[in-house]
Amino acid sequence: MDIFLAQLLNALLYAAVLFLIAGGLSLIFGVMRIVNLAHGSLYALGAYVMAWGLGRLAGESGSEPVYLIALLPVAAVAVGATGAVVEPILLRPLYARAEEYQLLLTFGLLLILEDAMRYIWGPTPLTASPLWAAFGTLHLMGATYPRYNVVVILLGVLTAVLLWAFVFKTRFGVMLRATSQNRRMAAALGINVGGVYVQAFALGCLMAGLAGAVIVPIQGAVLGMGVDALVLAFVVVVIGGLGSLDGALVGALIVGVVRTVAIQYFPELELAVLYLIAAVVLITRPAGLLGRA
């Protein structure tokens, strides 16, 4: 029973982080029809910024590490700001061209970001585990579980709710959805499409950055984590439906559960099983479980 509970929480933890990454990817695609191959690298960037910031602050002031969770939004915003710079400079010139070029450009961006992180933070992994340790453990129905992990799950749920409210309840959300439905029509209605694009892209990047920032106290920041995350995020959006936020949520839950089970019982085939599920979904429901055709 206790193992089951711990595994369930692990699955939820994993799903929460995946939702943040894949939700951002899906949001950007939904609005701009761009698949950002550098998305995983932005997630890694969030992790590095968080770990680096924690290291600096904890080292100097000796302050209570629990409060340092306030660094999460800082790291996320830093990544969001990166996105806000990238979109107008690099992506905007390409909207009139074939979409392959956008894919190529974001691939170039991925190569640049991966090495930039290696240049800045070096090849040794950064750790932020003091923050994780500071939260202590939780005793739940006979199981011990890290309290920080529960915080991450709650953060994931909170982000999902906030995002939903943002997209479906705010004025900006209306513009976002209008632009994603029909860009030309939105422009004709007086919506500043360029502005919507920057903000959507930055928001998607911010979510990736937040995902990286929340995960780093648990597993550290390692080179290559972004590329691995990107491929998993693809599995999530393929299952859920590219461009759909609900789909990203459902896909993240499925992948979270499957991955936890797989690690327990057949670790060699963990990734293969995930891709297999994605392939089956694609063959039976090409637009994903919740995607628009």
Added chain:
Amino acid sequence: MSESEHSPDAAVTLAPARAVPRIRAVPWFAVALALLALVLPFLEGVPLIGWLASPFQRIQLTYGLVFGIAALAFNLLLGYTGLLSFGHAVFFGSAAYATGLLVKYLHVSSMEGFLLAGCVSSLVLAAGFGAVCVRYTRIFFSILTLALSQVVWALALKFFWITNGTDGLRIPTPTLLLGLVGVPDDKVRFLSFTYYYYVLAVFFICMVALGMIAASPFGKALQAIRDNEIRAQFVGIEVWRYRWSAFVVSGAFTGVAGTLFAPLNGLTTPDILHWTFSGKIVFMTVLGGFKSFSGPILGGVAYNYLETYVIKTTEYWQMLLGIILVALVLVMPQGIIGALGWIIHRRSGRR
């Protein structure tokens, strides 16, 4: 109807010579390059180009030609069919792994055996993956090829008792031409001379074959699908079947490149199955110019020099590749061949 009504000069300009399109002759500089490659090993003492003929440089060129085959095969999909695969590493890598496993388990040492195994493995993989992937186009196709190729990468990594994991499989020097050329004593001499010619010959065969496919009615149908899927359907072309065929052909030729790569590198590691290697094949093709047939060859060769020389100067060569790719996309989308064409065009325009 009266033609002169709307095209008054049609009858005048319609000289028979113009009305009969001819196959464009092979350009003189391609012939010159081919001849240069053919006599290269004998030019070591020649001033000015002697350095290019050194064994080290010849091995570099061999690598470049191998990448050239991969990029040419890849471009049958990107340039001709309009499908951007981000999973071509799987065909390159699986062929190299097939070679490695043939050595490990069956102790085969014949290069032709390698080629057969490599071709068959990439062909089978491409047939299976293609059946799933070609149902999608554009970004969905790219993601799907990427994800499926990652399955194979993950398997190669996890089944380390078969594949040796990250250590990879050793590939010894093979015998060539069904054992006619035995295992040599001097490995550098073998790679820079015997194997150089072997790769050159295979490269030439692949280039001609792919060139023919591209210029065949089948190739035209692929281009038609690329340009307008709906209309292709309405001239009676079964779109997904042609896409699948292109995918399989492309995968198989990429497999040839992967097989040739294996003995050259001497080692097969999961790196060449990873999707970032797929990205490198994409990079070569775009670097050379994917709107032309021969661009990818230049791209493969140029990419290899870039990697060799940039790795020497900086640890951060990936960043440099990224910057070049971004710059290519933004200012030189036609690649090297497009830029060359532009320069030649401008010079002849001035005259």
Added chain:
Amino acid sequence: MSLLLAQGLRKSFGETRAVNGVDFRVEPEELISLVGSNGAGKTTLVNLLSGLLRPDAGQIAFDGADITALSVGARIRAGIARSFQLVNLFDQLNVLDNVRLAIFSRDGVTRQPLRLAERDTRARNEAMEILGEFGLESKWDTPAAGLAQGERKLLDVAVAYALRPKLILLDEPTSGVGTREKGVIMEAIASVVRERFLAAVIVEHDMDVVFTYSDRIVMMHQGAVLAEGTPDQIRADERVSAVLLGKG
């Protein structure tokens, strides 16, 4: 026997009944104009006949065989070809290749990867001949994207014609071009239809064009056939003039 006979065709898009119980026939060697206001269901009917859409209900017979369930490719092989209202061409291929591709596909040689397209003299000559019939031969090596609008419209028809169909469906072959070019396009179409004994269904808005070239006119309104007959009968039909003058 009619060349094409469609009965009880229905097609809805959500709540909209685009084609709502249409009976439609085409006799051999007949040139029919399909007229009606925007949204009358003309293009949907053409899409149903050509196989781009499947009907919700109804049957289509062609040349004596039921083709309702046949794919686009099978219908082309049976002898139905079409052009498009918004020109659909292979933009990066040149004019000759656009037509030649239809010939290759028709003859089944697109399945052959190991012969050179340029070496096929017969296909080239036939393609040049077809371009000649449409007055496009001097443009043979221009990429389709580089043609003027009128030439693109002609090429779109030429590609369909190169399939050597028995029935050719032309969706607004003269839309978006000037009056003078309209005449050129219609002359070209009419002459190939007459000379090769084709049947043609032409969606057209310009009533002058329609009255000049049609053997029979079918008027659609709100997804149904409102009237049909010879140009003289249609001219005299009050319902038609009511719709045409916007009173319908």
